[in-house]
Amino acid sequence: MTTPGERILVVGPSWVGDMVMAQSLLKSLRQQQPDCTIGVMAPGWSQPILERMEEVAEVFALDVGHGEFGWRTRRELAKRLSGRFDRAIVLPRSWKSALVPYLARIPRRTGYTGEQRYGLLNDRRSLDKEVLDQTVKRFVALGLPPGEADLGELTVPRPRLRVDEVNLAEQRRLHGLSSRPAIGMMPGAEYGPAKQWPLGHFRELAERLVAEGFEVRVLGGPKDVPAGEIIVEGMEGVHNLCGKTRLADAVDLLADCQQVITNDSGLMHVAAAVGTRIQALYGSSSPVYTPPLTDNAEIHTLALACSPCFERVCPLGHTNCLVQLTPQRLLQAVLASQPDVIARG
Secondary structure, X not given: OOOOOOEEEEEOOOOHHHHHHHHHHXXXXXXXXXXXXXXXXXXXXXXXXXXXXXXXXXXXXXXXXOOOOOHHHHHHHHHHHOOOOOEEEEOOOOOHHHHHHHHOOOOEEEEEOOOOOOOOOOEEEOOOOOOOOOHHHXXXXXXXXXXXXXXXXXXXXXXXXXXXXXXXXXXXHHOOOOOOOEEEEEOOOOOOHHHOOOHHHHHHHHHXXXXXXXXXXXXXXXXXXXXXXXXXXXXXXXXXXOOOOXXXXXXXXXXXXXXXXXXXXXXXXXXXXXXOXXXXXXXXXXXXXXXXXXXXXXXXXXXXXXXXXXXXXXXXXXOHHHHOOOHHHHHHHHHHHOOOOOOOO
């Protein structure tokens, strides 16, 4: 049993999708102990997501550049955390991720064994990848008492992000969005091109969706701006919002969409956490390992002999696992899931 009123620090992951899935752990901790206090240590970019989680009492930003050790930054944050928490749960499996809880002398430090973390963690768990076959299950399992749960029967609470209706209204005004039913498109995938549906497919589908009476919103970060331009060029009713919105804005705009067409990406998990219908495209990755955590999703995968390969770039050079997923298939899926008749024009 956990201690009443326990103060728990969760060391969060470094990817948008994983950060959303980490909410399942936070919900599980609250179910076990409703009066616990949860803080999250994570990269600063994740704060807008964490602020939409009702379980999070405080966010501690750790902004260390990619490939940078950041000893001074970690040490200073450890001083701030010293004496404030009874337990730390370290989700990433790297050595560096366990350093701050150790320096802060948090009494109990839980995480999976790996990267020579024996001195940094004092509640080390072994990872059975066959039993814990999904990222979200691995997160939730770390919050359970060791040896007291059947991990094969693990209950995974679904993430749910709060939507800011005031901000949504402002975003609709700012970007000149219409009142037509909206379909979101997320053409990016930070991991690499082997997870990305062809831009020509996105463009063809956008054109056909507009003809069916929808507005199309292309969402992504600054890196996705050129992809968005390819999709929207010369089309009315299609908006390239890539690089024009903050992460918190994307949460609200996705909640306002009736459906989204998305690669296996961080924004896919955001869309799932706000309850939007998802048409999810899987090529090099697997829906078994990182599915959208919602019942309101349709998975599109061809399950070719060469996939999932989990590579960043297709080793065969053709990405047939995504190329052969046609825009027509996605159009039919969207229309079949649409409860209302859309007026053309």
